[in-house]
Amino acid sequence: MSDQKHATAYWKENLKYLLILLSIWFLCSYGAGILFVDQLNAIKLGGFPLGFWFAQQGSMYVFVILIFVYVRLMNKLDKKYGFDND
Template identity: 75%
Template structure:
């Protein structure tokens, strides 16, 4: 295996690791906070709405958008690390 292939393989492995971590965070926020922990979160109110309802309706979308920006930042850093930046 050439050095270029090793570098590409390491890059892809780190990229997939970032994806799994970020998707796990989104899953926990959307499924966990919106469905599994809804009853517990409903004891807290934000702006007159129960927190479980808020996560189910809006919170998971906000977290997803934030995770997109985090992913872009991580990928820019990863591109520089492996020399794939433009």
């Protein structure tokens, strides 16, 4: 595989991961915090409505978790395409 095709395949897979992870974050922050808040408020978490919790705390927690997931995925992707320094 040529270097250009190799880099293109790497970048396409990277963008796929980014789109998936950002979609998850969008659904958790905008979807759960704004769009589906009325349905989620019927559920309580720690004494607070779940929709309120997602709007105030949940989306930040999900974002931090997705950062760690992205790092792990990128480490695997780097090894797959030979871009790791180890």
